[in-house]
Amino acid sequence: MTTSNAATGDVDPAVREELTRLRDSIDNIDAAVVHMLAERFKCTQQVGRLKAEHRLPPADPGREARQIARLRALAENAKLDPAFAEKFLNFIIAEVIRHHERIADGSPGGVTPSANRTTTSAAGE
Numbered sequence: 001m002t003t004s005n006a007a008t009g010d011v012d013p014a015v016r017e018e019l020t021r022l023r024d025s026i027d028n029i030d031a032a033v034v035h036m037l038a039e040r041f042k043c044t045q046q047v048g049r050l051k052a053e054h055r056l057p058p059a060d061p062g063r064e065a066r067q068i069a070r071l072r073a074l075a076e077n078a079k080l081d082p083a084f085a086e087k088f089l090n091f092i093i094a095e096v097i098r099h100h101e102r103i104a105d106g107s108p109g110g111v112t113p114s115a116n117r118t119t120t121s122a123a124g125e
């Protein structure tokens with residue numbers, strides 16, 4: 001059996017190769033997640049403007065309950081922890097509601113990062 005020695009940094013070349021291959025896939029998946037999230041936020045920004053124009057509330061708990069039930073079922077089928085899927089969706093929705101509130105207040109509702117900001121929100125603003 002081939003071994004790796006973490007203490008000396010001496011990693012078996014086959015192990016190194018496998019690790020690199022897996023990390024390349026992880027990097028591709030992370031890039032896809034970022035692009036998909038960016039598209040989702042483009043849609044929710046439009047929803048935020050529509051809601052503000054028509055004086056609709058930023059949050060819609062009924063819609064959220066349906067989204068959570070749907071995502072939990074999808075997660076179960078995909079063998080992903082449904083509790084994690086729910087937490088992830090809630091995290092995103094909380095940020096969307098924050099954007100909706102900003103749009104309704106008349107403040108800039110964009111998701112462009114600001115170099116001056118010291119705190120980090122869910123969307124990394």
Ligand SMILES: O=C(O)C(=O)C[C@]1(C(=O)O)C=C[C@@H](O)C=C1
Nearest residue numbers: 044047059060061063064093096
């Ligand atoms: O569908 C809406 O009404 C939205 O504002 C979008 C969204 C979402 O991010 O999916 C965000 C807030 C609502 O509470 C429900 C869903």
